[in-house]
Amino acid sequence: MTDLAARKVDQALKPPRNQWWDVWDQFKTHKGALVGLFIFTTILLAVTVGPWIWSIDATYVDIRARNQGPGGAHPFGTDQLGRDLLARLMAGGKVSIAVGMTAMLLSLFLGTLIGVVAGFFKRAEGLLMGLTDLFLSLPLLPLLLLMVTLFREPLSQRFGPETGIFFLIVFAIGVTSWMQTARIVRGEVLALKEREYVLAARSIGTPSRRMVLRHILPNVMSPIMVSATLGIANAIITESALSFLGLGFPPDFPTWGRILFDAVDQMQLYPIRVILPGVAISLTVLSVNYIGDGLRDALDPRIRGR
Amino acid sequence: MLTYTFRRLLIAIPTLLFISLVIFILLEMAPGDPLADQPLTVPPEVREKMRIALGLDQPAYIRYLLWLKQFFWTEPTHVLDGWLGTSFSEGGQRIISWQFRSPAMDVIWQRLPQTLWVVGLAYLVGVIIAIPIGIVSAYKQYSWFDQIGTFVSMVGFSVPTFFTGVVLIIVFAVKLQWFPSIYDTTLKVTDAASFWKQVKQMIMPVTVLALFNASQISRFMRASMLDNLGQDYVRTARAKGMSEKVVVLKHVLRNSLIPVITVIALGIPTIFGGAIITEQVFKVNGLGQLLIVAIYANDLPMVQTLTFMFAALTVLFNLIADILYGVLDPRIRYD
Numbered sequence: 001m002t003d004l005a006a007r008k009v010d011q012a013l014k015p016p017r018n019q020w021w022d023v024w025d026q027f028k029t030h031k032g033a034l035v036g037l038f039i040f041t042t043i044l045l046a047v048t049v050g051p052w053i054w055s056i057d058a059t060y061v062d063i064r065a066r067n068q069g070p071g072g073a074h075p076f077g078t079d080q081l082g083r084d085l086l087a088r089l090m091a092g093g094k095v096s097i098a099v100g101m102t103a104m105l106l107s108l109f110l111g112t113l114i115g116v117v118a119g120f121f122k123r124a125e126g127l128l129m130g131l132t133d134l135f136l137s138l139p140l141l142p143l144l145l146l147m148v149t150l151f152r153e154p155l156s157q158r159f160g161p162e163t164g165i166f167f168l169i170v171f172a173i174g175v176t177s178w179m180q181t182a183r184i185v186r187g188e189v190l191a192l193k194e195r196e197y198v199l200a201a202r203s204i205g206t207p208s209r210r211m212v213l214r215h216i217l218p219n220v221m222s223p224i225m226v227s228a229t230l231g232i233a234n235a236i237i238t239e240s241a242l243s244f245l246g247l248g249f250p251p252d253f254p255t256w257g258r259i260l261f262d263a264v265d266q267m268q269l270y271p272i273r274v275i276l277p278g279v280a281i282s283l284t285v286l287s288v289n290y291i292g293d294g295l296r297d298a299l300d301p302r303i304r305g306r
Numbered sequence: 307m308l309t310y311t312f313r314r315l316l317i318a319i320p321t322l323l324f325i326s327l328v329i330f331i332l333l334e335m336a337p338g339d340p341l342a343d344q345p346l347t348v349p350p351e352v353r354e355k356m357r358i359a360l361g362l363d364q365p366a367y368i369r370y371l372l373w374l375k376q377f378f379w380t381e382p383t384h385v386l387d388g389w390l391g392t393s394f395s396e397g398g399q400r401i402i403s404w405q406f407r408s409p410a411m412d413v414i415w416q417r418l419p420q421t422l423w424v425v426g427l428a429y430l431v432g433v434i435i436a437i438p439i440g441i442v443s444a445y446k447q448y449s450w451f452d453q454i455g456t457f458v459s460m461v462g463f464s465v466p467t468f469f470t471g472v473v474l475i476i477v478f479a480v481k482l483q484w485f486p487s488i489y490d491t492t493l494k495v496t497d498a499a500s501f502w503k504q505v506k507q508m509i510m511p512v513t514v515l516a517l518f519n520a521s522q523i524s525r526f527m528r529a530s531m532l533d534n535l536g537q538d539y540v541r542t543a544r545a546k547g548m549s550e551k552v553v554v555l556k557h558v559l560r561n562s563l564i565p566v567i568t569v570i571a572l573g574i575p576t577i578f579g580g581a582i583i584t585e586q587v588f589k590v591n592g593l594g595q596l597l598i599v600a601i602y603a604n605d606l607p608m609v610q611t612l613t614f615m616f617a618a619l620t621v622l623f624n625l626i627a628d629i630l631y632g633v634l635d636p637r638i639r640y641d
Contacts, residue, residue, distance in 0.1 A: 032460075134321060137624050138328075139575070139616035141582055142597055146332060146613065149601050237466050241583055244468045245598060264472060271476045278469035286464035293460075 026298040033294020036287035043284055047093035056087040059252055076276055080266065085259075085273065089280060092254035097284070099169055099239045099255070104231035106174030111181025112224055116212055118182070119189025129186070132179050140176045144238065147172045148247045161250045169242065169249075173235045181227045188220045222299035229292030233285045240281050256281045307632055314625050325617045326377075326610075330370050333606050360404065373610060376401045381411050405605035414593065414612065420491055421592030425581040428512040432519030433570055439520070440527020440566075444535060445554060455524065462521025471514045471587035478510060485510050489590040511588040515581060519573065526569050530562040537561075564634045571627040575619040 027033055061083060070077045076085035118128035148168060155164035192198060193216075201215050240257025242248040249255050251262070256277045263273035348356075357363055361372070380398035387393055403410040443455040479487035486507050495501045534540065535558055543553045582594030589595075593612065600608040632638050 032457075134324065137321065137617065137621045138325060139613060139620055142613045142616055143329075143332075145582070145598070145601055146329075146609065150332065150335065233464065240466060241468060244466075244583065245586060260469065260472070267472060267476055268480050271480070274469075274472050274476065278466075278472065282461075282465040282469060285466070286461060289460060289464050 030294035036290030039287040100236040103173035103235035111178035115182040115185025428515030431516040436523035444531030459521035
């Protein structure tokens with residue numbers, strides 16, 4: 001009893017602390033997640049700041065310097081057209097990660113919207129969850145391939161080859177990957193709806209819109225953040241798989257998957273050109289997955305603080 | 307249970323119809339012209355006749371209904387005729403692939419064995435290695451075995467299959483020259499030598515896919531075992547004086563397998579469609595490769611039929627997974 005009281009006084013004396021600091025403390029104990037965060041930040045810096053330091057243009061063709069090995073003027077060597085591989089990897093990484101992030105945002109937006117609406121408004125539930133189940137039973141990769149092949153021409157004519165295909169791929173990945181988020185969010189919302197504070201908010205006449213934005217959404221942030229990390233990993237893999245099948249970005253527009261795909265023809269002679277983009281994709285996805293693992297532990301109040 | 311199964315089967319019918327309609331509309335909106343690869347010297351009136359021969363002059367809804375009739379009536383009855391020697395499908399037009407100028411189903415039947423052998427075997431191998439790894443990992447949580455196991459499985463599903471495949475080709479086909487890098491589908495197994503050749507060419511694609519599947523399933527297995535190991539009934543079993551082997555392999559394993567089996571069932575449709583990339587890497591001409599080629603060649607009937615078959619399999623195995631879950635776990639009641 002006195003112990004409890006003492007602890008209460010103790011806690012009252014401590015300055016108030018944001019809960020995200022607790023999350024960070026827990027996150028720090030997960031070694032894999034810390035390493036993942038470090039690697040992911042390094043890769044992010046390399047692809048954003050890197051081109052300022054290593055200023056060779058990724059599309060600059062120097063045919064006399066083609067097929068060079070690593071070292072000298074080109075640390076990672078050059079490809080069959082004499083383009084610098086380091087510059088291409090940085091440019092490609094920027095596109096791959098940008099696609100991953102944007103597609104993840106789109107899929108999170110769709111998933112959260114559908115999950116919250118289905119969980120909060122009873123009338124919409126049957127329809128929206130039916131839609132989710134329908135999407136879950138679609139063969140996703142074949143449909144993705146279909147969408148990308150069928151619409152690449154008209155879109156690249158309208159918006160230019162780069163922006164058009166960027167939109168297309170982001171859209172295609174986004175609309176085929178929101179279902180898991182929607183299911184998790186709906187489950188959380190259904191549980192939150194029964195809590196007293198929601199009842200209290202309702203009894204003072206809070207309109208539904210503010211109820212969702214102020215009371216429900218902040219409380220479903222943790223599952224959303226975990227599915228965000230999984231979403232980035234999934235989107236990066238899907239984009240590079242599309243590029244690998246030759247259905248991604250146009251040839252002169254490097255992404256990691258595209259660089260790998262272009263190098264496969266000559267992998268007997270120049271295996272390094274396959275290895276480097278592959279390692280880049282794998283490291284990024286691996287680090288993001290580890291961050292996701294750590295976040296899941298850190299955001300779980302049952303594990304945190306133990 | 308039976309009413310539940312029946313209800314789900316009834317729901318599956320409109321779902322499948324809707325999916326086939328979605329695929330059809332998607333293909334209909336496509337800008338591609340199936341005659342685009344015909345030579346330019348073909349005069350316009352002949353071109354027009356070719357369009358009519360392909361049935362492209364009909365309105366879209368007629369073509370959709372025709373496809374439905376072909377897929378759900380002509381093709382099954384054709385198979386039935388082949389078995390029983392009847393003639394139900396007499397006069398019915400089968401789904402003709404534009405690219406092969408022959409019935410799409412015949413091409414699919416030719417390609418199916420390759421996919422089933424390579425991808426199916428990989429799935430089986432993956433499951434067989436994943437389950438023991440998951441059990442040991444969970445039982446000895448935080449041991450060195452668990453640490454290595456979780457790391458390898460994390461790597462296994464983070465590294466995309468096209469990269470592992472290419473790395474294996476570089477190491478084992480190019481540098482060591484142990485295995486061929488291209489899958490030879492014309493190889494007939496007649497004697498020990500050709501059997502060994504078949505085994506050698508299957509090792510790499512099967513390894514790549516098995517690693518990927520095993521890493522996913524072993525994570526599920528480990529998590530499910532961990533959930534069950536902390537339960538009260540495990541303590542009770544130990545308190546009764548049962549041997550550790552019985553506790554883990556009889557009590558815990560049986561209960562932990564329930565969610566894992568549904569996950570395995572859910573993954574089966576990907577055997578058919580999901581290995582598109584691996585088939586492309588090792589040049590296995592299975593169903594996935596067929597789909598890619600059909601998409602490139604604008605072969606709409608083939609694309610429609612294949613995609614719909616993948617969808618039907620997905621719906622079917624979703625249903626099977628749900629029913630299995632109910633059958634295996636008596637606590638779950640759907641009715």
